[in-house]
Amino acid sequence: MTLRVRQWRKRQRELDQLLRYSDSDEEGQSVPSSCSSDSVPRTPDSLISDNDLGTSHNFHFDTDVDYCSSDSEQEPNEAEATSFEDELRQWALEHNLTHRALNDLLPILRKQGHLLPVDCRTLLATPRHNTTEPKCGGQYKYYGLEKGICRYLSQMESNDVHLSVNVDGIPLFRSSGVQFWPILVKCGHFDPFIVAMFSGQSKPSPLEEYLNDFVTEYKHLKDNGIAFKGQTYTVNIDALICDAPARAYLKCIKGHTAFESCERCLIRGARVESRVVFNEQECTSRTDDGFSRVEYTNHQTGISPFIAAGIPCVSSFVLDYMHVVCLGVVRRLLIYLTRGPKVCRLSVRQKDAISQKLIALRGKMPSEFARQPWGLQEIDRWKATELRQFLLYTGPVVLKAVLSPEKYQHFLSLTVSMSIMLESDDRIRSAYLQYAQELIKHFVMCSADLYGKTFPVYNVHALIHLHEDASHFNCSLNDISCFPFENYLQQVKKQVRNGRSPLEQVTRRLSEIEQSEVYNRQRHPKVFSSVKEKDSCFLLRDNSFAFVRQRNADGSFACEILHQRHTSPLFQQPCSSGLLNIVCTGNGLCRMKNALLQERDLFRKVACLPFEAGGFVLIPLRHGVEQTY
Structure with missing residues (x-):
């Protein structure tokens, strides 16, 4: 291919030279017989300089232009031209290139x-x-559920299509109230796709009209399936993943500030200092049948359209841990520690100590983390991924020796329980799920004593029901979270380039993407491995730790092995040390042994964070949890 490119470039230079020196066809230049009659005459050899004959080694694009060739040359075929055009199209779409820039x-x-x-x-x-x-009071576009599913059927291994649905509002501009309300659907671990989109100044109303197209098509697909390439696929909605306001809107129930707002049990809240708090622990559970019969009159405000579609409105609606735990409980806990009641508020010296420890970890988190830690003074700007990072990784390290023993153990109970419910290994998660439930109950029960009577609000009470989702769906809470949907919504928002007809703009971008199928792929979490300290530690299948010291040309790794018996626990817990946090003192470095390992032997990435007295903490990463999507 390189030779053909050189030949073509040489011929183009010859033609350019001829056009430069020839003002008309009266100069008597002869046309080579190998060229067509409408071709430009060939430049005489005397007009070609040495520089023109030189070859360029910096040409990175495949040529796709027809040109006059001699008998020894061949024209580029049509497939090569199409390939370059397709690659250019995909590049433009992946980088969201504007039409002006591409033109x-x-x-x-x-x-x-x-x-x-x-x-x-x-x-x-x-x-x-x-x-x-x-x-519904704005502009609406329905793209189709079956159309979106068919894009992924050829890559599915089963004939059962399991869907996760997300409905949420997203503001578009700071100077305007225009917002999108898309219906997003996700098949397995593929990227979400848009089924319908509403654009207006407020949420779509009435709800029945907004959901009518989606519910009608879903009922048809559920009853008849999808015929694709001679096979029939069954379609089922397993989970509806939304935040609390969106769940209240879709289920036609009272909001999260109401006295009977809990979606899983019949607990009734009490008003304390202008807040609705929930102090009871054991209450009667709500059932799908009771919800479908509208038995909970103090909880339901109407009949949800999903009832007619046969979707269970209690068990199928997930209590998303991104909003309940990260943006809810963890943010609330940090706000109470920094500027809450006196019973729990930290001193200025304690807050500075925590912030300094967090900032010291910047650049030391593994490459899987998209964001590095910030100090507590930036707590109002922390994103959900940063709050999750604090809960699972940095929090147990920076809070030790700063919080009182009671508050520290209280925080660890939340860390350990969420680590279990976010575990991707079904065997480990199922074995310790009951233990996670007990830890969560302990966290909720003790929260009022440690942080004040106003602390156990709706999100804190919802922690008690998180294990129900992990058990019902038999998966990690990370597989039924809003993280992939929130990331996709940000991509959709970037496709709006001005304030004129935003829904039409997104529709055009989606049509362009369909032509190239840029995003029709599965998400596979990337695992970085190198000799750098932040990316060099891995957990082996025998629960020992490997530190990569050299990567060989054959793909093997020269490692130093640290066994579990040479480490000490950061806190006492009757759980698998490969699942939770392990602290290793500096003395453990002297007990390492050399080993040659293959890539398949590196079972799980481990965050190696510096700790007091020259030691370090080893925290196994949860598969895919660290990704921002």
Whole structure:
């Protein structure tokens, strides 16, 4: 391919030289017989300089232009031209390139001899007409559930299609109240896709009209399945994953500030200092049948459209841990520690000590983490991933010796229980799920004594029911969280480039993406391994730790092995040390042994964080939990 490119570039330079020195066809230049009649005459050898004959080794694009060739040359075939055009299209879509920027790039590539369209709308197959309809107080577009599922059927291993649904609002601009309300659906570990989209100044109303197309098509697919390439696929909605306001809107129930707002039990809250708190522990559970019969009149405000679709409105609606735990409990706990009641508020010296420890960990977190720790003074700007990082990894390290023993053990009970419920290994998670439930109850029961009577609000009480989702869906809570949907919503938001007709803009971008199928792929968490300290530690299957010291050319790793018996626990717990936190003192480094390991032997990545007295803490990463998606 390189030789053909050189030959083509040489011929192009010859043609350019001829055009430069020839003002008309009257100079008597002869046309080579190997070229077509409408070709440009060949430049005489006397007009070709030495620089023109030189070859360029910096040409990285495949040529796709027809040119005059001798008998020894061959024209690029059509497949090569199509390949370059497809690659350019995918590159533009993956980087969300604007039409203006792409239109400026196309002429440059065309001057280099590439056969490309003049306008980027032809390259991206942008639809000419984009129709939306006025509905529910705004603009509405229905894209189709079956159409989205069919994109992934060829990559599925089973004929059973299990769907997760997310409905949430997303504001578009700071200076306007325009917002999107999309219906997102996710098949397994594939990227979410949009089934319907509403754009307006407020949430769509009435709800029945907004969900009508989606519910109607789902009922049809559930009853008849999807016929695809001679096979029939069954379709079922397993989980609806939303935050508390969206769940209240979809289920037609009272909001999270109401006295009977709990979605899983009949507990009634009490008002304490203008807050609704929940102090009881044991209450009668709500059932799907009772909800479908509208028996909970003090909880339900109407009949949800999902009841008619046969979707259980109690067990199928997930208590998303991203909102309940990370943005709810962990943020609330940190706010109470920094500026809460006197009973729990830390001193300025304690807050500075925690912030300094967090900042000292910057650059030492493994590459799987998209964000590095910030100090407590930035707590209002922490994202959900940063709060999750504090709960599972940095919190147990920086809070030790700063909090009182009671508060520290209280925080660890939440850390350990969430570590268990976020475990991707079904065997380990099931074995310790009951233990996680007991720890969660202990955390909720003691929270009022340690942080004040106003602490156990809706999100704190919802912790008691998290183990029900892990047991009902038999998966890690990370597999039924809002993280992938929230990330996809941010991608959708970036596709809006101005305030004029935002729904039409997103529809055009989605149509362009469908043509290239850029995002029709599964998410596979990346695991980074190197000799750098932050990416060098791994857990082996025998629960010993391997520190990568050298990566060989054959793919093997020269490692130093540290066994569990040479480590000491950060806190006492009757659980697998490979699942929870382990602290190793500096003396453990002297007990390491050399070993040669293959990549398959490195079972799980471990965060190696510096600790007091020259030691370090080893915290196994949960598969995929660290990814921002």
